[in-house]
Amino acid sequence: MQFKNVLLPLAVAAGSDLDGISSCSIFKGDIVFDGSLATASINGIESIEGDLIVKNITTLNSLTAPLLANITGAFTLEILQSLTTVSFPKLTSVGDISFITLNVLDTLQLDAGITQAKSLIISDTTIKSLKGISLLTVDTLNINNNKFLTTLDFNLRSVSNILEFSSTGSNVQLTFPYLQWANNITLRDVSSVSLPNVTTINSTLSFTNNSISSISVPKLSAIGGSLAIVYNGQLTNASFPKLQTIGGGFQVANNTKLESILGFPLVKSVGGAINFIGSFDNATVPSLEVVQGGVSVESDSELFNCSSWNDLQKEGAIRGDSYQCKAASVSTSVAITSGAATATSKASKASATGSVEASATASSSGAGYMVEASSFGAIAALLFQLL
Numbered sequence: 001m002q003f004k005n006v007l008l009p010l011a012v013a014a015g016s017d018l019d020g021i022s023s024c025s026i027f028k029g030d031i032v033f034d035g036s037l038a039t040a041s042i043n044g045i046e047s048i049e050g051d052l053i054v055k056n057i058t059t060l061n062s063l064t065a066p067l068l069a070n071i072t073g074a075f076t077l078e079i080l081q082s083l084t085t086v087s088f089p090k091l092t093s094v095g096d097i098s099f100i101t102l103n104v105l106d107t108l109q110l111d112a113g114i115t116q117a118k119s120l121i122i123s124d125t126t127i128k129s130l131k132g133i134s135l136l137t138v139d140t141l142n143i144n145n146n147k148f149l150t151t152l153d154f155n156l157r158s159v160s161n162i163l164e165f166s167s168t169g170s171n172v173q174l175t176f177p178y179l180q181w182a183n184n185i186t187l188r189d190v191s192s193v194s195l196p197n198v199t200t201i202n203s204t205l206s207f208t209n210n211s212i213s214s215i216s217v218p219k220l221s222a223i224g225g226s227l228a229i230v231y232n233g234q235l236t237n238a239s240f241p242k243l244q245t246i247g248g249g250f251q252v253a254n255n256t257k258l259e260s261i262l263g264f265p266l267v268k269s270v271g272g273a274i275n276f277i278g279s280f281d282n283a284t285v286p287s288l289e290v291v292q293g294g295v296s297v298e299s300d301s302e303l304f305n306c307s308s309w310n311d312l313q314k315e316g317a318i319r320g321d322s323y324q325c326k327a328a329s330v331s332t333s334v335a336i337t338s339g340a341a342t343a344t345s346k347a348s349k350a351s352a353t354g355s356v357e358a359s360a361t362a363s364s365s366g367a368g369y370m371v372e373a374s375s376f377g378a379i380a381a382l383l384f385q386l387l
């Protein structure tokens with residue numbers, strides 16, 4: 001059976017009968033479209049107490065709901081290769097928005113504007129703008145592979161679970177002027193990001209494979225989990241002037257243009273491991289008092305030296321199971337075991353002089369096992385971040 005124009009309320013499926021028409025404006029239950037419709041109009045309904053799911057209908061080009069204000073469950077549009085019109089002029093509140101694989105849709109007609117949703121997932125679409133979606137809080141925001149979505153300005157105040165952005169497009173600019181906290185932020189393939197008002201990241205903050213030239217998070221004071229800044233080939237400056245604590249690992253790796261890691265003046269404790277690798281001339285975290293995990297710092301710059309890290313290790317600030325610092329000329333590596341430290345210190349180039357003696361100032365044996373366990377966890381967390 002083929003429907004050309006469908007009037008609801010009804011649950012519609014190919015082959016089902018078009019019965020159950022009622023005049024009430026609240027529809028209780030799920031509305032699921034499939035089959036081969038060309039247009040679908042949800043008329044008369046103001047509120048759906050359930051899901052609205054439209055999936056895998058190659059023929060559908062228009063979906064409208066003139067009066068619909070509220071969908072308590074999921075609003076799912078998925079695999080709709082011909083869909084060009086989505087008109088929901090009254091819609092303001094949705095449970096979970098999921099728009100996935102919409103190959104020709106460029107505009108959402110959301111005149112009233114969606115201001116409430118628990119999650120927003122937009123993946124693999126040709127949507128050009130998120131105008132009409134303006135959320136203040138959200139649990140999950142995941143926007144990936146939308147090659148025409150390049151400028152995004154969000155009103156969000158907080159993200160209680162995941163904020164994940166990645167794109168195959170270039171020149172994506174993200175702005176979060178009001179965001180104060182988020183549980184977990186992961187950004188990829190972004191060319192600029194602005195997080196001027198973020199004070200807390202409850203779990204992880206990760207910047208991977210972006211074309212950002214500068215990262216600045218001026219008000220951020222605490223990260224509950226790890227911080228990772230990895231493979232950002234254009235990055236020349238990373239600035240976290242207020243950051244004091246990092247609960248997990250701290251990784252700054254393979255940002256080839258980053259000449260110095262000096263943007264963490266107040267960081268005093270790191271709950272996991274530190275892993276810095278690159279071509280930086282300087283990498284100093286001057287306020288650092290304790291690193292619960294191991295430390296690995298490696299630069300191939302001739303100007304880099306390990307002195308500040310060797311000092312930190314001598315002071316016993318590194319509680320993890322290993323310390324390693326490699327400069328182009330001298331490298332130091334120390335395996336810290338419970339009780340005593342076994343130090344190996346070697347000059348990796350014949351011309352190197354003054355290789356550093358690592359002193360046996362590892363933490364006392366009582367804490368040894370615990371410390372190793374926690375640092376291993378931190379390293380595992382870091383590896384996980386990279387996947």
Ligand SMILES: *[C@@H]1O[C@H](CO)[C@@H](O)[C@H](O)[C@H]1NC(C)=O
Pocket residue numbers: 056079
């Ligand atoms: C989409 O529908 C077609 C039939 O119209 C079916 O063959 C295909 O498996 C469906 N794809 C998905 C991902 O559901």
Ligand SMILES: *[C@@H]1O[C@H](CO)[C@@H](O)[C@H](O)[C@H]1NC(C)=O
Pocket residue numbers: 047049069070071072092093
């Ligand atoms: C949406 O519907 C739910 C359940 O009927 C109701 O609790 C909520 O207030 C409605 N929201 C709006 C914006 O109408």
Ligand SMILES: *[C@@H]1O[C@H](CO)[C@@H](O)[C@H](O)[C@H]1NC(C)=O
Pocket residue numbers: 177178179180197199
């Ligand atoms: C930034 O956050 C503070 C609260 O931490 C708030 O008072 C202020 O209005 C926010 N600024 C902007 C531009 O949203």
Ligand SMILES: *[C@@H]1O[C@H](CO)[C@@H](O)[C@H](O)[C@H]1NC(C)=O
Pocket residue numbers: 162164184185186203204225
């Ligand atoms: C943070 O979000 C990313 C991307 O969604 C996910 O891979 C990672 O596991 C999350 N991290 C934590 C600690 O929840």
Ligand SMILES: *[C@@H]1O[C@H](CO)[C@@H](O)[C@H](O)[C@H]1NC(C)=O
Pocket residue numbers: 160181182183200201202
């Ligand atoms: C994250 O931290 C903020 C600021 O401290 C706090 O208000 C919020 O409740 C925390 N959120 C979660 C999910 O722990």
Ligand SMILES: *[C@@H]1O[C@H](CO)[C@@H](O)[C@H](O)[C@H]1NC(C)=O
Pocket residue numbers: 189209211
């Ligand atoms: C990194 O981003 C480039 C585009 O900027 C992309 O071609 C490449 O596949 C990405 N690499 C990874 C590992 O994500």
Ligand SMILES: *[C@@H]1O[C@H](CO)[C@@H](O)[C@H](O)[C@H]1NC(C)=O
Pocket residue numbers: 214216237238239
């Ligand atoms: C790095 O960025 C911060 C914040 O934007 C700025 O204050 C600082 O001067 C920059 N540092 C360098 C070396 O450009």
Ligand SMILES: *[C@@H]1O[C@H](CO)[C@@H](O)[C@H](O)[C@H]1NC(C)=O
Pocket residue numbers: 230253254277386
């Ligand atoms: C950084 O690059 C080096 C050399 O290509 C590689 O061995 C290492 O695994 C990379 N580290 C990270 C964290 O990506």
Ligand SMILES: *[C@@H]1O[C@H](CO)[C@@H](O)[C@H](O)[C@H]1NC(C)=O
Pocket residue numbers: 281282283284304305306307
């Ligand atoms: C090591 O580098 C720092 C700057 O990062 C410099 O102040 C110090 O003099 C250097 N030490 C040696 C032995 O070259």
Ligand SMILES: *[C@@H]1O[C@H](CO)[C@@H](O)[C@H](O)[C@H]1NC(C)=O
Pocket residue numbers: 260262281282303304305
């Ligand atoms: C960076 O390191 C080089 C070489 O040790 C040193 O000359 C320079 O002053 C350092 N820069 C800063 C900002 O510490």
